[in-house]
Amino acid sequence: MxxxxxxxxxxxxxxxxxxxxxxxxxxxxxxxxxxxxxxxxxxxxxxxxxxxxxxxxxxxxxxxxxxxxxxxxxxxxxxxxxxxxxxxxxxxxxxxxxxxxxxxxxxxxxxxxxxxxxxxxAPDLLPPAGVLTAAPLSDSAEADARAGDAAIAAMGRADLGQACLVRHGAVLATETETGTDALIVGQGQAGAVLYKAPKPDQDRRADLPTIGPDTARNAVAAGLSGLVIEAGGVMVLDLPVVQDILDAAGLFLWVRERPV
Incomplete structure (x- = not known):
């Protein structure tokens, strides 16, 4: 049981x-x-x-x-x-x-x-890899993702946070104990990308990162260009709803496989 x-x-x-x-x-x-x-x-x-x-x-x-x-x-x-x-x-x-x-x-x-x-x-909470929205990736999406990788690694060493805002390969802000929604809403960084991934070497039986419709709505309201999440490392609640919200606003969702 x-x-x-x-x-x-x-x-x-x-x-x-x-x-x-x-x-x-x-x-x-x-x-x-x-x-x-x-x-x-x-x-x-x-x-x-x-x-x-x-x-x-x-x-x-x-x-x-x-x-x-x-x-x-x-x-x-x-x-x-x-x-x-x-x-x-x-x-x-x-x-x-x-x-x-x-x-x-x-x-x-x-x-x-x-x-x-x-x-x-609940295995279906992990979405398939790929771009899951109608909007294509931004020109800087790959550079933003690499910058996000480095930021999450540094945050992992401090054991704090699983998300950051990145624009044109530069990290603008990192998540604190207030959470991802506060990171998005509190910064007003139009055109940025939300990058979210587990901390390196964390025990994935608890506290695996999660996004959902509220994350998508906040990203739209903040004027972000898209979201990048790690394939196999970030759960998505109500994926069809998230896709609809992002598609309506022209944001992308990239479920990215981390390079080996």
Whole structure:
């Protein structure tokens, strides 16, 4: 049986909808997935008890999906099972995103669960490679993509961000903890390209980059020329809707295979 450990956004609903057998949906308190009602809501201070509950329910597989803000841990609220995990949990809170997620994954694995990536549970979220829109690539798209590769590599070393804005081979801005939509909306860089890819060597079982209709609408509103995402490395929610939005505005979507 599959359990989804979910945060905010539309990704949990997409993963749940892809399952033949409805998964058990477990939401972290204060995080509400879009259009999906949790079966269980839990506090991070009760994670140990949650794992025991999942085992008793017959859960064998876990999928982490959705955006989760770093929680504040109240020592007074800890149950004894979670208290045993406290040193690793505190270490996770001090690390960057990928480092923290590796520890979270390790906690679930130590509890006897197989951790499955969202794109493994819902393979159709990964679009095929190629230009998926009517608009052709811009003349600088290849140079922009190469600049994006370098920027993501540098961001990966700092364990922060999975997207950047590039124009004519120059990086204009990089993603912070505020996310991709804030990057697009906050910059006003008309004619730029949004480049999005996983950080090198990140554990792809959690936090794989995602775009969707909101990303497309924001790109149009900001006057971007197109989007470049890594083939096999970025999930797309509601791909037909994304294509329609971009086609109507003349933007391109390039699902690019990273050069070897």
């Amino acid at each position: 599959l359990a989804l450990i979910v945060g905010n956004g539309a990704l949990p609903r997409a993963v749940a909808a892809a399952q033949d057998v409805p998964p058990l949906v477990c939401a972290l308190a204060g995080h509400a997935p879009d259009g999906l009602t949790p079966d269980i809501t839990f506090r991070v201070e009760h994670l140990g008890s949650l794992l025991r509950r999942l085992k008793r329910a017959g859960v064998t597989r876990i999928c982490l999906c959705g955006k989760v803000d770093r929680p504040d841990i109240s020592l007074k609220r800890l149950d004894w099972r979670t208290a045993l995990m406290l040193p690793r949990m505190l270490k996770a809170l001090k690390l960057g995103d990928d480092g923290a997620l590796r520890i979270v994954i390790a906690l679930f694995e130590a509890g006897g669960f197989a951790v499955e990536a969202a794109h493994e549970a």
